[in-house]
Amino acid sequence: MAGRPEDPVRSPLGGLRLDELLDEMRERLTEIGSTRDKMQGLLDAVLAVGAGLELDSTLQRIVQAAVNLVDARYGALGVLGPRDNLSQFVYVGIDAETRSRMGHLPEGKGLLGLLIKDPRAIRLQNLAEHAASVGFPANHPPMHSFLGVPVRVRDEVFGNLYMTEKKGSGDFTPDDEVVLEALAAAAGVAIENARLFERSKMRERWLEATAEINSQLLGGASAEDALRLIAQRSVELAAASWSVILLADDSPERTLRPAAQAGDNAVVNELVSEGTVLGEVLASGAPALVEDLNEHLGDVAVEPGAGLVVPLRAGSAVTGVLLTAREKDGVPFGPDLLPLLASLADQAVVALEFAENQRARRLVDVLEDRDRIARDLHDHVIQRLFATGMSLQGALTWVTHPQVRQRVQKAVTQLDQTVLEIRTSIFDLQAADDYAGLRRRLVDIIAELSEGSALSPAVRMTGTIDNLVPDHIGEHAEAVVRETMSNAMRHAHATELTITVEAGDSLTITSVDNGVGMPPQVARSGLRNLEQRAAEFGGSLTVAGEPGGGTRVTWQIPLD
Incomplete structure (x- = not known):
């Protein structure tokens, strides 16, 4: 009787094969769970990034979400500047005390500069070993593993996300790179929305400022008050440290003198425009964005940083500039501010022209009043004095006393002198007030x-x-x-x-x-x-x- 064949499931070889299949299934389930967790984390991060509309807080949330997503100890978002540098550096993981002992924030050199020039993802085990690394400043916390990806807003590279020091002493994985790139794409959308929101808010503030300035001008405010208000609203609209309206004189050097100032410690004295960006704006009539105003200004109370210079146009002539500045190491001005400040500069010109028209009207009133006084002096006072003198002179034939005759003759002479002086006064009254005769x-x-x-x-x-x-x-x-x-x-x-x-x-x-x-x-x-x-x-x-x-x-x- 033939024996029954051996059950493969019960054989040791079959049991080993089943264990391998179970282990593989558990690993795949773990990977699926990990991927699900990462996807959930990415979704949470995207939701967190888009939770607000203010640009500064949006940038901070992007960095915090990226750090949490890839388990990094330190993270930062560097915003690109106009000259392949970093104009803003938002960081997470470094406390205030450590930051106070460090030097200046990164400016876009070394490894960070490589990402600026070639915006592609970089993942390193030890960033100090990379050829582009330039080391760390004094008192900087140690950093080894590194992951950097660009952040694009539409087709424009807005900045770069930098992650360092993977928690648990590990290295950043390809999965970390994938989810960080996905977060960077979502961050670009959030940044664009925040920019649009900031522009709408700025336009709303500009409309309010314009209405306020127009109300002052129509209400008969002086040019000094209107220009001071324009300077103050320029500071608020541009988030600047100070602003000054400078008027150029008629000298060959086109010396600029302040007409109104506003802001923190804004004390700008007379400035020479020749050889500076101020002179270039006066000559060309085109606005200018300046990264560092320090070399273009004289002695001011606060060392300036970035600046924005807008011309004051009166027809085809440029009569001055509206200069707005931020403090040293401040964020540079963006080009989107140019049309807003240019409109305020136009209102400054209107205020100056309005004041000149008011002054001309007052001068006309004064001259008309002087003409009236001159006519009254000529038609009434002089005629009466002349008649009195003629009467006294005619009476001399009946005066026989020598002393009385001498006194009457002296009175007639004094009346003639008085008439002459009044005629001179009439001429002075009819002369132009601004004529230095x-x-x-x-x-x-x-x-x-x-x-x-x-x-x-x-x-x-x-x-x-x-x-x-x-x-x-x-x-x-x-x-x-x-x-x-x-x-x-x-x-x-x-x-x-x-x-x-x-x-x-x-x-x-x-x-x-x-x-x-x-x-x-x-x-x-x-x-x-x-x-x-x-x-x-x-x-x-x-x-x-x-x-x-x-x-x-x-x-x-x-x-x-």
Whole structure:
């Protein structure tokens, strides 16, 4: 009777095969569970990354989610700058005390720079052994394993994710690289959404600022208040440290002077635009983004960092700039700020033009009022004085007493002098307020030279000096007044001085002081100079002593 065949399942070989199958199944189930956990972790990380819309907090959440996803001890996100560098470095894993002992944050050199130039994933067992590694700064925590992947926003590389020190002393795996790249793709979408949200918020703030500035301008605010508000809103919109509105003068150097400032310790003095980015903006009329303003500015209270310069356009001319700056080592300005600040610069120009129109309107009102006063003086006051003088002069034929006759004659002479002075005042009232005529220049010279001295000058001017005296003769008249006043104060030691300027057929300047006279030992080069000036125009200079003491100097030239 043949025996039954042996059951393969019960044989030792069959049992061994079954154990291997069970072990393989358990490993695959473990891998499936691990993959499921990683996928769940990736999903959680993607949800965490997109949980908010503020850009700064979004970047921080991206780094934290990446660290948790690949079990890294340290993580960072480097935002690319305009010159193949890192403009922002968001990190996780380093406490404040350790950070305070470290030097500056990474700037995009070495291994990090390699990722900038060639944005592809890099996974290393020991980053110090890589050829591009440049080491660590002092007090930097030790780091060995490394995983870096680029973060793209659409087709643009926004920055790079850097993970170091895999927990458990292991190395980053290919699976870690895959899930980190997947997270980087989701991070790009979150960053784009955050950017759009930031732009919408910025535009909302810009609309509010524009409405506020327009309200101030329409409400009749002064140019100083409007420009100060524009500078303040520029600081807030651009998240800047300070902002200043600079106006250029008409000199060849185009010197810039501050019209309004706002921000922390914003003290900008007069700046020379030549050879700086400010001069380039003035010349080209195009805005400029600057990474470091320090070399373009003079002495300011706070050392500047990144800057944004926008021209103030008045038609085809550029009258100044709006300069906005951040502190040293701050984040550079983005190009999306240019149109917003350019609109504020346009409002600054409107404020300046509005102020100029207001000033012109006020000047018109003043001039109209002066014309009215001048007409009243001419039509009423002068006519009455003239009639009074004629009446007194006609009454002289009946006056027989010598002293009374002398007094009436003196009164008639004084009335004639008063009429002449009123006519001069009428001319002054009708002259433009911003016209620095000879009369005003002579008065300014006398006030300037006598300031702080014991001399008490009196000034008398008759005739239409500004109208009758040509400009080239006016320059000589200024020199005569300066010289005679200087002699009276330095040599004659006078305490009283009367300067009379008369313009008619000739220009006569007379200086009478109560000093000690002209000492003989004093050099007369100054008087000889005045004599030569008079002779040049066919005139004369006379110097004589006064009966009661003092000196009389008379300088006279004909007026054709």
